[in-house]
Amino acid sequence: MKRRKIFHEIADSIDEGMIYIDKKRRFQVFNHKAKEITGVIFKNAASHPAGTVEDGDIVIIADNLIGNDDGDLKPEDLALINIKDKNIKTGDALLAIGVYKNSEMKPVYKYIRGNSITPQFELSELYLGFSVSAMILAKESLMRITVNNINYDIMYLNSVGHMVIVDGKTGQVKFFQEKGYTVRKESLKEVLTGAHYLAKGTSGNELEVIGATIEDIFEYNDLFKEIDEILVGNSGGICSTDYELNKRPVRCSIYPVGNENGVDGVVLKIRDLSKMEELLQDRNEIIMEMEKKSHNFNKLYMDISADAFENFVGNSMLMKEVKFLAYKSSKTKFNVLITGESGTGKSQLAYEIHHLYNKKAPFVEVNCNAIAPNLIESELFGYVGGAFTGALSSGKTGYFEQANGGTIFLDEIADLPMEMQVKLLYVMQNKVIYRVGATKPTYVDIRIITATNQNLQKAVANGTFRQDLYYRINVFPIHVPPLxxxxxxxxxxxxxxxxxxxxxxxxxxxxxxxxxxxxxxxxxxxxxxxxxxxxxxxxxxxxxxxxxxxxxINIMEIQPQTVMNFKKRVQQAEKEILKNALKEYSGDKQKIMEELGISKSVFYDKLKRYGIK
Missing domain, CATH: 1.10.8.60 (Helicase, Ruva Protein; domain 3)
Known part of the structure; x- marks a missing residue:
């Protein structure tokens, strides 16, 4: 076993594909380079988990020859993304964007006869809020699908069916096509018609090839016919001959292994002939490495677990930044201030931060403008029995005590009365509260998250919000953008x-x-x-x-107020000045002209222009 392990390690270190096939036509050695060349594994910084296409997913397709090297895709299969155009034929080139199994969602597509394809055939669209493009670069033999500025490229020899799927629930790319899709049983048609696809770029997603037969991994062709001839002793081997492995061009040398008793197996050495693709891949890897180093935010964001913020929906760059900040704030007990317009989801974000920090601890939400000013102290801090008329004889626990050990979320903090702002500041500084009517303090260990749809800096300047309290709550600010x-x-x-x-x-x-x-x-x-x-x-x-x-869909359109430009504002001001001057000087035009410093012609011209009598 140890020798075999050493042998496999040596084989993996060779910068040339090496495969050993035994007498039973099973793979016993399949080194790392051979796996890269044949698409069993691939070098790509992008990744996705295993899964299947689901109803509501957005599907993007680039196919330069329908029905060839795409799993035998048929034009009628496109009905799965609501394309039912009978003019599309087998052999056409197609670019398409549509929603999976939703007959009401209008797709966007272009097609052209395969023998008439232009050097650059492209479709770009803002589709359901996603910036999407699909293109076929015939001269470069390159397919490119771009989703929100991220490219998914695949090179081809004669033809290929390329596809990217965006999850209709999360907005994440859940599948992208890569070389080796034939080996992985992930052709365009297979995935489009519901076949399960494997994970990419994650550990444990590699196909198991050792022990598999030739037909398990590759399409049977002339190369394997030649191997069969060598295994039965009818051929003595081949040196540097070009073949295809699942539509990928390779240069092969085949050597029989055995003794005087016959052939026990063959060694297959392969080299990738698609040098252009190797250069492109190297370039992409260099760019990705540079992007990793210069975009630490994206690298850090990748550390956030997939199930975090499951109920705080959004995958735009603005929302990714919000989630990133929320994730970082959840790792501490710093006070968080969430700002944003009404209805943006500030309460939900506050709960998500709490849930990430300690989901078993209490979470108490308080809407500060929903409590009468004369009751807010007793609601927040509680009271002892008989503290005031109408108080329960047993007393009452306030929101702060209910949140002890967890989080209290004070929504609409800007509406907190000034006298309560003083008391809240005291609680934040000393971690103690006093129930109404009590003489002894109650110690609390809580995390305070606040939110407002108002401009607190302006409130501080206007004197309606305490500056010292503002600094206390604004330790970790997060702004939720409007929809x-x-x-x-x-x-x-x-x-x-x-x-x-x-x-x-x-x-x-x-x-x-x-x-x-x-x-x-x-x-x-x-x-x-x-x-x-x-x-x-x-x-x-x-x-x-x-x-x-x-x-x-009943939408109440709110008409925005008309904003006057500078010229109209000046004219409005002039009109008011003239009207006020006429009143002040009882219509004495000469006096008005002297006070305003304008000539007679200008004065009368403005009276006429503004309709002032």
Whole structure:
């Protein structure tokens, strides 16, 4: 066993593909380089877990020859992403973006006869909030699919079916095509029609080739016919001959292994002929390494577990930054201030921070503007029996004591009365509270998270919020952007909310029609996620079928106030000055002209222009 291990280690160190096939046509040696060349493993910084395509996922396809080297894809298979164009034929080149198994979602696609393909055939689209492009670069023999500025490239010899799948629930890329897809049983058609695909770029995802037969791993072709001839003694070997291994060009040398009693097996040495691809891959790796070093934020964000912030939906760059800051804040007990417009999800983010820190500890949410000013102290700190008229004889535990050992979340902190701001500052500094009517302190160990939709710096300047309290709560600030600034998250939010509401009321799953979704995508959502939830819930209530149409989407458009430009503002000011001067000097025009320092012609011209009599 030790010798075999040493032998495999030596084989893996060789910068040339080496495979040993025994008499039974089974692989007994398959070194690291051979695995790279044949696509059993691949060098790529990107990764994804194993899985299958699911309803609602966004599918992007680039295929330069439908039906060839794509798993025998048929034009009718494209109906799975709602493409039912009978003009598309086998042999055409296709670029397409669509939603999997949603007959109401309009796809975007282009096709051209395969023999007429241009040097650069491209489709670019802002699709459901995602920036997506697919292109075929015929001169470079390169397919490229780009999702939100991240490229997924694959080289080809004659043809290839390339595909990227974006998870309709999370917005993450859940699958991308790579070389070796034939070995991995991950052709375009196989994955599109629901076949299970393997993980990439993660440990434990390598195909097991040792002990497998030739047909288990490769398409049987002339190369393996030649190997069979050598194994039965009808051929003496081959030196430096070009073949294809699963459509990949390789240069092979085959040597028989055995003795006077016959051939026991063959050694297959292979080299990758696609030098252009190797150069491209090397370049990509260098760029990725440089990006890793210069973008520490992205590297750190990758450390966040996949199930973190599961209920705080968003995958745009703005939301990734919010989640990153929230993740970092969850590792400490620093006070956190969450700012953002109403309905952006500040309460949910506060809970997610608490849950990541200690999900078993209590979490108490308090809306500061929902408690009457004369009751807020007793609600926050509690009271002893008989502390005031109407008080319970047994007393009452306040929110701070209820949150002891965990987190208290003070929402709308800007609305806290000034006298309570003083007392809150004392609690934060000393970690003690006094129940109303009590003479002895109660010690509390809590983490305080606050939130507001107001500008606290302006409140401090106006004297409505204490500066010292502002500095206390603003140790770790996080700003949640409005929905209109992160519209790429809309599709994910819609799916999440739709499923949540249907499950809550035990309803059959529903879908939005393409026009309904388009209406949602083109609205600015001043009420943010809260408004979106209300609109979707009302649409579900109005919709009797499983399909939601635009007429079910009731959006109250709020017309923005017209903002005057500089010229109009000056004119408005001049008009007011003239009207006030006429009143002040009782219509004495000469006096007005002297006081304002203007000539008679200018004075009368302005009276006429502004319609002042």
């Amino acid at each position: 209109r600034e992160r519209k790429s998250d809309l599709y994910l939010l819609i799916n999440k909310i739709l499923n949540k509401i249907c499950n809550r009321y035990n309803l059959e799953p529903k879908l939005f029609s393409g026009q309904a979704l388009n209406k949602i995508m083109h609205y600015n959502w001043p009420g943010n996620v809260r408004e979106l939830e209300n609109v979707i819930e009302r649409a579900i209530t109005l919709c009797d079928s499983n399909l939601i149409y635009p007429e079910h």
